[in-house]
Amino acid sequence: MHTDTASSALGSKLTVICGANEMELDEVGGKTVRQIREQLREILSIHEDHNLVYVDGREVNDLDYVLSGKERLEFKKPSGRKG
Amino acid sequence: MRVVVIGLGGIGTNLIDPLCRTLVFSESKRASKQVLLLDGDAYESRNRERQRYVANGNKAEATKIWLKESFPELEIEARGRYIDADSAYLFIKEGDTVFLGVDNHATRKVVSVRMGELSNGLLISGGNDKYDGNVQIYERRNGEDHTPPLTYQHPEIENPPDKNPAELGCDKLVARGEPQIVSVNNFAAGLMLSSYVIWLESGELPYREAYFDIKTGRVRPVKIER
Numbered sequence: 683m684h685t686d687t688a689s690s691a692l693g694s695k696l697t698v699i700c701g702a703n704e705m706e707l708d709e710v711g712g713k714t715v716r717q718i719r720e721q722l723r724e725i726l727s728i729h730e731d732h733n734l735v736y737v738d739g740r741e742v743n744d745l746d747y748v749l750s751g752k753e754r755l756e757f758k759k760p761s762g763r764k765g
Numbered sequence: 766m767r768v769v770v771i772g773l774g775g776i777g778t779n780l781i782d783p784l785c786r787t788l789v790f791s792e793s794k795r796a797s798k799q800v801l802l803l804d805g806d807a808y809e810s811r812n813r814e815r816q817r818y819v820a821n822g823n824k825a826e827a828t829k830i831w832l833k834e835s836f837p838e839l840e841i842e843a844r845g846r847y848i849d850a851d852s853a854y855l856f857i858k859e860g861d862t863v864f865l866g867v868d869n870h871a872t873r874k875v876v877s878v879r880m881g882e883l884s885n886g887l888l889i890s891g892g893n894d895k896y897d898g899n900v901q902i903y904e905r906r907n908g909e910d911h912t913p914p915l916t917y918q919h920p921e922i923e924n925p926p927d928k929n930p931a932e933l934g935c936d937k938l939v940a941r942g943e944p945q946i947v948s949v950n951n952f953a954a955g956l957m958l959s960s961y962v963i964w965l966e967s968g969e970l971p972y973r974e975a976y977f978d979i980k981t982g983r984v985r986p987v988k989i990e991r
Contacts, residue, residue, distance in 0.1 A: 763869065
């Protein structure tokens with residue numbers, strides 16, 4: 683089985699990842715994946731087609747998934763197309 | 766056991782010289798001295814902005830000419846055609862290492878599927894958008910996936926929205942060109958070669974995927990979890 687890095691459950695911050703970039707957010711417990719995406723859309727270049735979402739390595743299909751604020755949230759960036 | 770380089774465009778042209786140099790001087794038994802170049806595209810003068818341009822003509826055939834002069838120690842062959850689902854078995858064989866620098870996900874899927882048919886093989890695929898991109902590494906060992914295929918966590922490759930160039934008409938082929946930056950192509954090529962060098966030395970991969978972004982200066986590896 684191939685899985686990504688597991689949870690950051692011991693931390694107190696939400697780690698948000700898109701492509702090469704990541705950042706940590708404090709005190710965002712109770713926010714949804716959708717809200718975090720809107721908040722960081724420009725900062726992390728989260729595009730409309732970044733629809734594959736992982737929370738602590740588990741795929742999440744519901745953008746209204748409520749976060750505890752201590753997870754590792756990844757908006758999976760599609761592969762570069764050109765070459 | 767050969768090295769197959771598919772795509773001699775922006776990434777391929779930045780990869781091929783240091784790759785051949787690595788193959789010549791590597792002491793690793795995993796370093797093949799046989800290289801197959803594959804590309805159905807022809808050079809045009811507009812390619813000079815990002816690609817090593819010698820003369821008009823097929824990219825694979827033109828690249829072979831100067832590579833053979835620079836690296837007489839290598840056996841270099843070229844095929845001036847696109848790889849597709851029907852021809853993949855002809856060009857990718859058991860034990861091969863494939864470097865994939867193409868400009869469409871349809872071909873990435875074809876090559877990933879073919880790699881999955883091998884018992885042993887290594888596929889290093891690079892792709893970029895204007896300022897960022899990624900490298901994916903798919904290794905097969907003894908009939909099993911040692912790292913995941915290119916389609917894993919990449920639905921855009923599993924169900925590509927684009928077409929294999931072998932299926933496009935001339936007008937669509939001309940329209941494929943989009944603005945790219947040579948340093949981004951070079952970055953992707955460098956990451957591809959770097960991961961290969963680690964594999965040559967140790968037989969192990971440092972990561973199964975790596976994203977890069979030249980605007981932020983970041984590189985993020987995706988580790989192999991076991």
